[in-house]
Amino acid sequence: MKKLSFHPDDSVNAFITTIPEVSYGDGPLSGVTVAVKDNISTRGIETTCASKILKGYIPPFDAHVVTLLKDAGAAIVGKTNMDEFGMGSSTENSAYGPTLNPLDHSRVPGGSSGGSAAAVAAGLVDCAIGSDTGGSIRCPASFCGIVGLKPTYGRVSRYGLIAYANSLEQVGPLARDVSTLSRLYSVMAGYDPRDGTSVDRPYSHTLSADIKGLRIGVPDDFFGEGVNTKVAETVRKAVETLESLGARAEPCSLPSMKYALSACYVISTSEASSNLARFDGIRFGPATDTPKSWHDAFSEQRKAGFGKEVRRRIMLGTFSLAAGYYGRYYQKAQTARQMVRDDFDRLFKNYDVIASPTMPDIAFKIGEMKDPLQMYLSDVLTVPANLAGVPALSVPCGRVEGMPVGLQLIGRRFEDERLIDTAYAFEQEAV
């Protein structure tokens, strides 16, 4: 084993835990420094999900992706800050304080994988892994000006990812350029019997910048109300750049878009209300010897251990699943989810790739989003890909007011390669 020292100047609070002396082996990523989001289990290294309720929790096993990274020789140098349990779009909802955007410390880095994106953007690591339930990789990639991929559902094992909303989330790579992202992704994808939704589709791809004849759909619904016009303009210019490289772009429409955000939040909070039931302070987390009854003891532990946004989402999920409301919320959300899938199936008969802004706006100021619903609305352009299980990527495509804008590319299931090539072609041209 080889060793490296890791003592980053973490002025943006990207890390919750750093590992000063890291061992690594030989392999395709030998010595490449990788930061891992703190909701991905690392054997022997504290894993908190940025929550007080998991303070001191040391996983006795590695997540499958962590095993793969180590086998490939990667140096895992630390665990990154995030919105608690992945619940947020700004990395402000952390028990360890907010992460700052490396490009402007008064702004958020996006979230929930904000620490991973900020560590990469600040040059503290070569690359990072995050997780994406409704945009949590693409949002911070967009706000920090780096590349981030939410893989096709099932392509990367979720074994060891501390679950927020299983049916929506994927683990994925973040990097400063497409070729590093592609290198990292090549060791992450593949079958794992310990994840019941795992699919045997490894990623072994040689980048190609040839996109001649690529058919791009540009859905009007992704450029409408709530999208900063300068952001929309920047993204439309990026699509013109792709056209200049031989792609053909056409307007199209995803009518189910108006249900997507609600559906994604109803489904994710419902799944969360079930997943987070395990955090009761008994098997992990702070337990206290108490003469109180089960219910009182749990309520007390969970009030002390969970932040407000986590409790709000558990609340919303429990409500959506409650007798009398289930039919109006959870069931209808499943119907909307099917509509989104059907819309994408229809669009992908005519187009190879869908292009849009990743986020409706540039990174907002820390503390600016006070109302929870307002924060949820910022995910409106990223959630459709999670509902449909299709791959989606964000690549930097310009600046507005000095802050990065992300171009989102969405593809057919298992065509992550095509998105990566399209982003690569764009990056070659734009650099």
Added chain:
Amino acid sequence: MVTTDDVRKIANLADIGLDDEEISEFAKQCSGILEYFAVLDTLDQDKPLVHERYNILREDEVLPSLSQEESLQNAGLKEKGYFKAPRVM
């Protein structure tokens, strides 16, 4: 419209322990959020759903798993090799 009574009931079901101030705050915020989600209720329920999930089964063989010691290593309270939980009654 979510009332403070609804919030109290749900918080109790989910064991999330809210104080009085949070109960009124959550009632107001959840009302706004659920009002936004109400767009879902305009959809017809008759659309067929395509489920691509299926059961994954394997032979019932013993595979490597955590030892009792490893399973207990993160527990704050344990007794005689077991997790110690609050009383049920």
